[in-house]
Amino acid sequence: MKNKLRELRTAREWSQSDLGARLDVSRQTINAIETGKYDPSLPLAFKMARLFKQPIEEIFTPGG
């Protein structure tokens, strides 16, 4: 699954640790999601969507 998490994060000038703290997950988790090595759970994806005020399908797209 592709995602634009890095794009959204850097647009707000947050570090991976900053984003991890806001979502209550580790920096490693954020990095693994950004690099496409790990797909987040649905609850975490919803938290991201709420944080960035975007629908989930805007952040995550199938493929890749």
Place this chain on the structure above:
Amino acid sequence: MENAINSDSDGCAPARVSLKQVIKSLGWLAVTTALYVVGLKLLKQHPEWSPGLRVAVTLTPILPGVFYLLSLLQSFRVMDELQRRIQLESWVFALAGTVVVSAILNVLNANGLGLAQYPHGLQIGGVYMAMFLFWSVGVFITNLRYR
């Protein structure tokens, strides 16, 4: 920085296992091991003890062992989802690795090719050691994969 989003309503666990939890787990493991070792020594030194007492001494480490497992579960619950996945994959790796090693030793023994150190395959201590080794390797490998 804005306030972090509260995770409680979303079902996402906090990210870290605290040092206190690690110490608690290790403490129960130490107590379990100590009771097991002392129990073995006592049973060897006192073969005259009644079967009931011997069973009681043998089973004494079970209780702290259960507390150790409960503290591990507690730690598991506070991990974030990636850490949980890493731990799960590592435990599966540990289980599979131990089964394979155990099967290899048993097959070798059955054909008279067994190692002198393991004439009866992996005993309970060997199983714990093998699981710990495979789990450690599993944690290392899966951490590398998700780094």
